[in-house]
Amino acid sequence: MSDSVEKTKEPKEPLFSKKNKKLITDPLLDNNPITVQVLGICSALAITVQVEQGIVMGLSVAFVLMAGNVIISMLRNLIPSRIRIIVQLVVVASLVIIVDQLLAAFMPDISEKLSVFVGLIITNCIIMGRFEAFAMANKPWPSLIDAVGNSIGYAWILVLVAVFRELLGSGTLMGYQIFGSAIPGEEWGLYTMGYVNNNMMILPPMALIIVGVIIWVQRSKNKELIEGH
Amino acid sequence: MKFLEKIIHKHEPKFAKGGKLEKWNPLFESFTTLAFTPAHVTKKGSHIRDGVDLKRTMMMVIIALIPCLLFGMYNAGHFEMVAETGNRSLPFMDMFWSKLGAGAFIVLPLVVVSYGVGLTVEFIFGLINGHSLHEGFLVSGMLIPLIMPADVPLWMVAVATVFAVVIGKEIFGGTGMNIVNVALTARAFLFFAYPTSMSGDTVWMAGKEKAVDGFTGSTAMGDLATFMGDKASVGGQAIADGADALGAFTHEYSILESIMGNIPGSIGETSVIACLIGAVILLITGVGSFRIMVSFALGGLASGFLMNAIGGNAYLDLPAYYHLVIGGFAFGAIFMATDPVTAAQTATGKIIYGFVGGMVAILIRVLNPAYPEGVMLAILFMNVMAPIIDHYVVEANVKRRLKRLKTA
Numbered sequence A: 001m002s003d004s005v006e007k008t009k010e011p012k013e014p015l016f017s018k019k020n021k022k023l024i025t026d027p028l029l030d031n032n033p034i035t036v037q038v039l040g041i042c043s044a045l046a047i048t049v050q051v052e053q054g055i056v057m058g059l060s061v062a063f064v065l066m067a068g069n070v071i072i073s074m075l076r077n078l079i080p081s082r083i084r085i086i087v088q089l090v091v092v093a094s095l096v097i098i099v100d101q102l103l104a105a106f107m108p109d110i111s112e113k114l115s116v117f118v119g120l121i122i123t124n125c126i127i128m129g130r131f132e133a134f135a136m137a138n139k140p141w142p143s144l145i146d147a148v149g150n151s152i153g154y155a156w157i158l159v160l161v162a163v164f165r166e167l168l169g170s171g172t173l174m175g176y177q178i179f180g181s182a183i184p185g186e187e188w189g190l191y192t193m194g195y196v197n198n199n200m201m202i203l204p205p206m207a208l209i210i211v212g213v214i215i216w217v218q219r220s221k222n223k224e225l226i227e228g229h
Numbered sequence B: 001m002k003f004l005e006k007i008i009h010k011h012e013p014k015f016a017k018g019g020k021l022e023k024w025n026p027l028f029e030s031f032t033t034l035a036f037t038p039a040h041v042t043k044k045g046s047h048i049r050d051g052v053d054l055k056r057t058m059m060m061v062i063i064a065l066i067p068c069l070l071f072g073m074y075n076a077g078h079f080e081m082v083a084e085t086g087n088r089s090l091p092f093m094d095m096f097w098s099k100l101g102a103g104a105f106i107v108l109p110l111v112v113v114s115y116g117v118g119l120t121v122e123f124i125f126g127l128i129n130g131h132s133l134h135e136g137f138l139v140s141g142m143l144i145p146l147i148m149p150a151d152v153p154l155w156m157v158a159v160a161t162v163f164a165v166v167i168g169k170e171i172f173g174g175t176g177m178n179i180v181n182v183a184l185t186a187r188a189f190l191f192f193a194y195p196t197s198m199s200g201d202t203v204w205m206a207g208k209e210k211a212v213d214g215f216t217g218s219t220a221m222g223d224l225a226t227f228m229g230d231k232a233s234v235g236g237q238a239i240a241d242g243a244d245a246l247g248a249f250t251h252e253y254s255i256l257e258s259i260m261g262n263i264p265g266s267i268g269e270t271s272v273i274a275c276l277i278g279a280v281i282l283l284i285t286g287v288g289s290f291r292i293m294v295s296f297a298l299g300g301l302a303s304g305f306l307m308n309a310i311g312g313n314a315y316l317d318l319p320a321y322y323h324l325v326i327g328g329f330a331f332g333a334i335f336m337a338t339d340p341v342t343a344a345q346t347a348t349g350k351i352i353y354g355f356v357g358g359m360v361a362i363l364i365r366v367l368n369p370a371y372p373e374g375v376m377l378a379i380l381f382m383n384v385m386a387p388i389i390d391h392y393v394v395e396a397n398v399k400r401r402l403k404r405l406k407t408a
Helices: A002-009 A018-028 A041-046 A051-075 A081-106 A108-114 A116-123 A125-133 A140-170 A204-221 B002-015 B022-035 B054-085 B096-129 B137-146 B154-172 B182-193 B220-228 B245-252 B255-260 B272-284 B290-310 B320-325 B329-336 B347-367 B375-407
Strands: none
Touching: A018 A140, A041 A116, A041 A140, A041 A204, A051 A081, A051 A108, A051 A116, A051 A125, A051 A140, A081 A108, A081 A116, A081 A125, A108 A116, A116 A125, A125 A140, A140 A204, A204 B154, B002 B022, B022 B096, B054 B096, B054 B137, B054 B272, B054 B329, B096 B137, B096 B154, B137 B154, B137 B182, B137 B329, B154 B182, B182 B375, B220 B245, B220 B347, B255 B272, B255 B320, B272 B290, B272 B329, B290 B320, B290 B329, B290 B347, B320 B329, B329 B347, B329 B375, B347 B375
């Protein structure tokens, strides 16, 4: 609370003040949208079969979140609080349509794989959560920084899960064969020794388990995150 | 035994608090309590129902599993020979010792891997959390090899064991805290992760590489699943349209053979007789719950009769009692469903748990050809449901007693 008092006294805050830096670093670990707030889980489970999809999804959410946070933050004093959810939805929906069309135009393969999940960014709780919790109450610049922090926090968990799933499930990373090839007749690498890809990694339950294990590791490192018994 | 006790007493101070090897106390304690009953006594009032402790309870289950293990070894050896000769009607009792030896070479490595890997994981968690090695894995480690196909690669068993112990048990707090049966978790993991090594026609008999070309080692469950599709087959032989598929099936797997167990299948599950010997041991020692075993069988029968009533193809028309003796039904009902940690706890709850479990097992088995064996999935499902069943049983009891209070 004392911060806000100080802010009114001293309007010229440096762009990357301690507080603003914290807005970026906090969502990476201690307040991560996926592992701590447990938001945006559906997309984390659905599109992390391949690293490439994870990266594209992370970038799409980053774009929507950053642009949306800034727009909402600029409009925050104009939006009547009764209809704020509708206004927020309109903003997200327009941005998501832009992303969807761009992906369909320039990355048709990935767009097809991500299928409905790009459209479902609209319902991604991280975005509405940041609009409600941050952009509605802060200036555009801190809102943008908050969006950057949260989208990186979201994206890196997505990519981490995808690395495990693609490596163990398909034996590839970004489409490159890491463990060798399993094509009958021209096998090489680990597959000649009897290694078999883990099919369970491709199924959604395993994504849930991997996210769970990440949460487990994180909470055993940082005991403060453990909820009271 | 005296000299063993002496050795232990001599080295005890080193492992005690402040001793040189304090860190390894969990390991020391695990091994000493395996041989001797621990000396500590409950100081406050206790509720003793039985003098047996967890380790000795687990030992009873392992003893009960021995008939299944021995028969499984012999059966695995027998079917390796069948695969090599390509002759499905090879006499079962011929060349007894060489079959037993070959079977031991198939089964014992699985047991060693399962125990070695599982106990190592348990031990690492014990060291981290500072408790002694938990006993729970003694049984899981024996159950895991018994529910594997004979031809499963050892590294897969190792991976599945790590997964089952870490994700199935340790994550929830270790022995006694797990929600689902650890051994079945291992099997379910393999079933979904490596379907080509866990289901189909080629995995049930070891020695695939030596097998005669074109020989398929299909099981009763696999054959039955084909009845639900377009191309019915029994023992690798396609059944012509309109031919008596059920007759061919009961000829290939007669009821006597199914009870005896000389049919292909997972290592420990085929013989109903061996399972029943185990059941008798579990019931006499009071380790297994007869309520679950009986209601599980009744649930399966009920489901079987329901299928008969619907009828329409050879699988639906299969006599209901057949369901109890083929596949892993008997093994699951006796050793898996009765797991005291994951089953329902209340007496009424156990009956509901078993009955619904048996019903679901046959429903999955018959109606979903993608899962030829439904017992595993049914028991895992009921494991998850058990707390809810218990909750409603307790609630109903509370309600009944409140009513009694009001009228009085």
